Amino acid sequence: MTYSKKPLVGIIMGSSSDSRVMQGASEILDQFKIKHEDQIVSAHRTPSRLAEYAQHAEKMGFSVIIAGAGGAAHLPGMIASHTVIPVIGVPILVYNDKHPKKNDTSKFSAFGGLDSLLSITEMPSGSPVVAVGINKAGNAAIYAMKIIANEFPELKKKLELHKSNQHDSVIKESEQLKK
Numbered sequence: 530m531t532y533s534k535k536p537l538v539g540i541i542m543g544s545s546s547d548s549r550v551m552q553g554a555s556e557i558l559d560q561f562k563i564k565h566e567d568q569i570v571s572a573h574r575t576p577s578r579l580a581e582y583a584q585h586a587e588k589m590g591f592s593v594i595i596a597g598a599g600g601a602a603h604l605p606g607m608i609a610s611h612t613v614i615p616v617i618g619v620p621i622l623v624y625n626d627k628h629p630k631k632n633d634t635s636k637f638s639a640f641g642g643l644d645s646l647l648s649i650t651e652m653p654s655g656s657p658v659v660a661v662g663i664n665k666a667g668n669a670a671i672y673a674m675k676i677i678a679n680e681f682p683e684l685k686k687k688l689e690l691h692k693s694n695q696h697d698s699v700i701k702e703s704e705q706l707k708k
C-alpha cells in the first residue's frame with residue numbers, strides 16, 4: 530500500500546555525483562512505500578531552477594524536502610529560504626571514482642565533509658535547516674518519515690516495528706556473544 534498518489538518527499542541533490550549517496554534516501558523511502566520525487570538542482574549552477582523548484586515543491590505539496598550537497602553545501606539552506614516546507618540536509622563527502630585521474634583531488638572535499646555539515650547547520654538565525662551526519666542519506670529518509678507519520682497511522686506502526694526490530698537484533702547479537 531502507498532500512502533499518497535502524489536510524492537510526499539522531494540529529494541534534491543546538487544550534482545549527479547551526489548546520487549550514489551542520495552540513493553540511500555530513495556531506497557529507504559521505497560522500502561516504506563513512501564513516494565518521492567528525485568531531481569538534480571544546483572544552487573550555484575542552476576540558481577533560477579532552484580527558485581523554480583521551491584515553487585514546484587509547494588505546488589506538489591511535499592511534506593518534507595531532503596537536500597544533499599557537498600563542498601560549500603548551500604543547496605539545503607537556499608531551498609529553505611524559498612519555502613516553509615521543512616528541509617533536511619545531507620552533507621555529502623564528494624567523491625567521484627567513475628573516471629579517477631591520478632592525483633586528482635578536485636572531486637574530494639578538502640575537509641572530509643565537515644565543510645558541508647557546517648555549511649548546512651550554520652544557517653543564520655531564522656532560516657533553520659536540520660542536518661543528518663555526513664553521507665547519512667538513509668537517516669534523512671527515516672527522519673522525513675517521522676515528520677509525516679502523524680498523518681499516516683500505518684506508517685507510524687511501520688516505524689515502530691522498524692525500531693523494535695533494531696532492538697531485537699541487538700538482543701540476538703548479544704545472545705550470540707554468550708555462546
Ligand code: RP5
Pocket residue numbers: 542543544545546547571597598599600621623
Ligand atoms: C556540490 O558540489 C554538489 O552537491 C557536489 O557534491 C559537488 C561537486 O559537484 P560536481 O563537480 O560533481 O558538479 O555543489
